[in-house]
Amino acid sequence: MWECRRKNSRERRESEECGGTPAPPPSPPPPPLPSTSTPTTTATTNVPLPSCSNATTCKSRSKMKLDISTEMDFQAADTESERKYIFADESNLLEWVTSIARCKCGKKMKIKEECAVGMAKTYVARCGQCNIEQQMCTSQGGVKKSCRYDLHRRLVRGALHSGGYIAVRELCATLNMHPLSEKSYHQIAKEIQEKGIEEMERAMEKSRAKLHDILKERGDENEVKEISVSCDGSWSKRGFTSMYGFVSVIELTTGICVDFVLLSKYCKVCDNLGAGQQAPQHDCTKNYDGSSPAMEMEGWRRLWERSIEKCKLKYVKVVSDGDSKGIAAVKRLAIYDVEKQEGINHVSKRLGTALLQAKKVGKLGGRKKGALTQDKVMRLAHYFGKAIKQDTTVEDMKKDIFATLRHCQSTDAKPQHSTCPDGKYSWCFYKRSVARNVPIPSHDKKMKTFLTEKVVAKILPIYMKVATNELLEKCKGDTQNANECLHSSLWSELPKTKIFSLQRMRYSLYRSVVRFNHGSTTMAMAEGETGKEILEIRKRMDRKRIARSVMKIQKKEEERKHKIRKVQKEEEKLQREGVTYGPGTAPVI
Numbered sequence: 001m002w003e004c005r006r007k008n009s010r011e012r013r014e015s016e017e018c019g020g021t022p023a024p025p026p027s028p029p030p031p032p033l034p035s036t037s038t039p040t041t042t043a044t045t046n047v048p049l050p051s052c053s054n055a056t057t058c059k060s061r062s063k064m065k066l067d068i069s070t071e072m073d074f075q076a077a078d079t080e081s082e083r084k085y086i087f088a089d090e091s092n093l094l095e096w097v098t099s100i101a102r103c104k105c106g107k108k109m110k111i112k113e114e115c116a117v118g119m120a121k122t123y124v125a126r127c128g129q130c131n132i133e134q135q136m137c138t139s140q141g142g143v144k145k146s147c148r149y150d151l152h153r154r155l156v157r158g159a160l161h162s163g164g165y166i167a168v169r170e171l172c173a174t175l176n177m178h179p180l181s182e183k184s185y186h187q188i189a190k191e192i193q194e195k196g197i198e199e200m201e202r203a204m205e206k207s208r209a210k211l212h213d214i215l216k217e218r219g220d221e222n223e224v225k226e227i228s229v230s231c232d233g234s235w236s237k238r239g240f241t242s243m244y245g246f247v248s249v250i251e252l253t254t255g256i257c258v259d260f261v262l263l264s265k266y267c268k269v270c271d272n273l274g275a276g277q278q279a280p281q282h283d284c285t286k287n288y289d290g291s292s293p294a295m296e297m298e299g300w301r302r303l304w305e306r307s308i309e310k311c312k313l314k315y316v317k318v319v320s321d322g323d324s325k326g327i328a329a330v331k332r333l334a335i336y337d338v339e340k341q342e343g344i345n346h347v348s349k350r351l352g353t354a355l356l357q358a359k360k361v362g363k364l365g366g367r368k369k370g371a372l373t374q375d376k377v378m379r380l381a382h383y384f385g386k387a388i389k390q391d392t393t394v395e396d397m398k399k400d401i402f403a404t405l406r407h408c409q410s411t412d413a414k415p416q417h418s419t420c421p422d423g424k425y426s427w428c429f430y431k432r433s434v435a436r437n438v439p440i441p442s443h444d445k446k447m448k449t450f451l452t453e454k455v456v457a458k459i460l461p462i463y464m465k466v467a468t469n470e471l472l473e474k475c476k477g478d479t480q481n482a483n484e485c486l487h488s489s490l491w492s493e494l495p496k497t498k499i500f501s502l503q504r505m506r507y508s509l510y511r512s513v514v515r516f517n518h519g520s521t522t523m524a525m526a527e528g529e530t531g532k533e534i535l536e537i538r539k540r541m542d543r544k545r546i547a548r549s550v551m552k553i554q555k556k557e558e559e560r561k562h563k564i565r566k567v568q569k570e571e572e573k574l575q576r577e578g579v580t581y582g583p584g585t586a587p588v589i
Contacts, residue, residue: 062549083140084533085151087175094123103127109134118180119172120149147184155180156188157529160507161493193507196527200510203526204259207517208311211256224308228252228317230343231303231326232483233296236505237496242292244505247299247326248513249307249315250482257486257513259311261302263288263295264502285502293324300326304333319478321346342474345481347466348385352377354462362458370452372459379449380404384466394472401467408449409456412442425567438574486516519545 094111101109109125109132116122120139126132139151159168165185172179215225229249235242243266250257267286270279288298307313319341320327327340355377359365364372387400403419407428410416420428424435433440443450451459490512494500500508515523519542524534 063546083150083531085139085154101125103130103132105130116178117149118147118152118184119155119177120151121178147180147188152180152184152188153192156185157192159185160189160192160504161511190503193503196507197510199526199528200507200514200523203514203518203522204510207256207514208258208313211251211254211258212312214254224312224314226314226316227258228319228341228478229258229315230319230478230480230483231300231315232320232480232487233299233324233326234483234487234490235292235295236491236494236500240292242295244500244502245292245295245299246505246509247296247303248483248486249303250486252319252478252482255482256517258313259303259307260509260513261299262502262506262509263299264505265289265292265295266502296324297326297329300324301329301333304330304335304338308335317341319343319476319480321480322350340474341476341478342471343478343480344385344388344475345479347388347471347475348381351384351462351466352381354466355380355459358459358462364455364458370450370455372451372455376449376451380408388472388475389477394469397472397475398467398469401463405456405460405463408447408451409453410443410447412444415443424571425564436571436574486512489516 098108098111101111103109105127107127107129109127111123111125114122114124114135120137122135122137125134125136137149139149141148141150141153155168159165163170165182168185169179169182171177211227212225215227220226229251231247231249233245233247236244244262244264246260246262248257248260264285265288267284269282270284270286273279288295290298304315307315314336316337317339318327318330321343323346327338330338355372356374359372359374359377365374383404384401387404388397391397391400399419400421403421406416406418407420410430415430417428417430420426420431422431422435424432426432426435429446430440490509493508493512494505511523511527514526520538521535521542524538529535529538
């Protein structure tokens with residue numbers, strides 16, 4: 001009965017986390033988003049956003065990738081998956097077992113601890129009359145006086161994803177348990193990492209094979225397929241002195257990380273050599289000899305060099321930022337033609353950085369009305385990115401970009417809304433009021449991003465410099481958000497404030513990539529983690545990941561629909577009541 005209740009509760013919880021019952025077929029997309037005041041949180045065009053009312057009509061990228069992983073062949077190792085471990089009070093447990101333990105002759109058996117190896121202990125039950133002994137170990141998989149117990153392997157595997165040996169030591173100290181020695185910990189950790197890297201590499205090969213199948217279903221029959229990717233790098237330490245860095249390539253349509261490269265310019269043996277000393281034979285961990293900032297450029301070069309041989313892919317279109325010379329290094333290789341596209345977020349950031357610099361140098365800030373504040377800079381950069389994202393032609397992009405700037409310097413005496421979009425759902429309150437045939441509100445009340453003509457004249461050259469035809473032609477609406485998400489997944493496991501070995505970096509990077517591609521369940525199965533509870537916990541993590549992603553899409557859609565309904569209700573009231581306030585509305589008596 002209790003098992004049945006737990007099962008029903010678990011099924012109900014899974015249904016709630018995954019969004020409940022399947023949603024009905026999608027309805028036609030509603031009109032574009034209106035704005036209630038200024039262009040603070042809206043776009044600069046009237047192009048309607050796609051309708052994503054539920055997980056069925058518009059799947060999130062996480063859900064798409066996890067759906068792909070369910071079709072892939074990953075099998076967990078078969079090693080007694082029902083074995084579980086518990087925390088127990090040793091004194092109470094031994095007292096209870098001693099009270100019920102009986103020999104065949106009927107006499108009570110004495111139980112005592114024979115040996116302890118780390119957290120694993122061996123107990124012996126002896127009968128004083130028959131001299132019969134029976135042994136019991138608290139963990140399986142090890143031998144006497146050896147640290148290779150299943151309990152230790154699981155403990156070390158968990159510590160590698162949290163706080164390392166310090167976490168193990170503090171846990172044992174808190175629970176008053178015999179700790180695992182540091183030497184044994186590092187020996188087991190090395191074995192887990194080496195085996196885990198091999199298994200994760202196989203998982204990466206399966207990911208690439210699945211990507212090839214998807215591209216083949218779309219009509220690409222070539223052996224070496226052409227794809228569009230986003231490429232970005234990250235470092236293990238802030239600043240420009242990091243010893244480790246990596247560069248990743250992610251396919252744009254599926255969000256699968258196709259390949260990555262880890263660079264290291266540190267080797268303990270080589271760096272400790274004196275002048276004129278010859279390095280002894282050792283496993284050198286240095287695979288890069290150059291500066292830290294140049295790691296990203298070198299990573300680009302290596303990824304493109306092996307793209308055909310290793311992945312059977314050509315990265316013909318790449319979304320990247322403009323803060324490295326990676327694309328220049330790739331074009332110098334001349335392996336195949338590569339087209340660079342600009343990421344919208346980085347283009348907006350470029351404008352924001354230039355505006356902040358102009359604010360500081362030109363003394364455009366302050367508390368006066370119409371001054372250029374940091375909050376206004378962020379808003380202007382946001383408008384800039386929206387104009388690029390929701391337009392398709394360069395002319396439309398430039399028109400909407402400069403429309404936001406003219407809108408921000410408008411006043412009641414001198415309105416400048418000629419280039420703002422028309423219509424009842426325009427983000428411009430002036431054009432919206434004209435279309436709805438209602439009195440135009442005061443600019444002082446509606447304008448929250450107001451700039452004086454002097455400030456606009458100072459920042460106009462910056463807009464002209466950033467919004468060039470050459471740059472806007474490279475903006476196709478894509479971003480590097482997927483790469484940033486992968487970076488966050490890795491550095492949440494390996495904080496940048498701490499130092500880690502290259503082996504630990506490589507192991508965690510493989511785990512992060514497989515988890516990013518196909519979820520925690522697939523990662524656990526690929527790595528060989530076994531146990532019913534392990535897989536249940538991993539599945540729950542994946543369900544929560546999907547639920548968060550879908551909820552985010554649903555929340556945006558609900559906010560969008562709420563604004564539309566609000567405007568529509570206001571229009572109905574105006575049509576029903578007529579004009580009740582404005583110049584000349586009072587009757588002549």
